[in-house]
Amino acid sequence: MTVDASKKKRFYRKNVDFFKFVERLKLWPSRSGILHGVKTMTIRGNTAEIVTHCNEKFQIYNSKHSRAARCLRNKLFFHACTACKIPGWKLEKYSSTHVNQNYGSRL
Template structure:
């Protein structure tokens, strides 16, 4: 018996703390448009150090209006990192996530 699963839409608030959003999604868009999976995240004051599954380090600032924040909200990326091996279900879950100003989880 095959059960058709309905894609569930997830809503997060647009003005939530950026570090909480990144920690929840566990994804990071690099400047070249590649989507990486996050292995660990260490918050250091108003900055954070991300280590991806392909052992790249990114130092990020807590900014809701940054390039990366816009990319995460608008789902702007070319492809996922082949070394990070992000599962297909995680990409589908990410594509079904919406960021809204007035509606959604506060994380």
């Protein structure tokens, strides 16, 4: 029996480095609940600058307990950014991703 790639569940560890998690997902939730696609991410020590596809810039900190980290782990967002044009397959892949304490890829 073959499992369709879009229906396959992905598991990531909860306590991995937050920057690696964002680099892997290529998604960023803004404070207003809009999900943006990440174009580039420049890491400078404990901070990073994210540039989205709609050319917004976000300064983020390497915190596993931040608002953005909780939003990414729990999939809390209202809608995707229309300017970033996140494809449907990427949103499906993101919705099938699970973050677990004891199981999954360590990135």
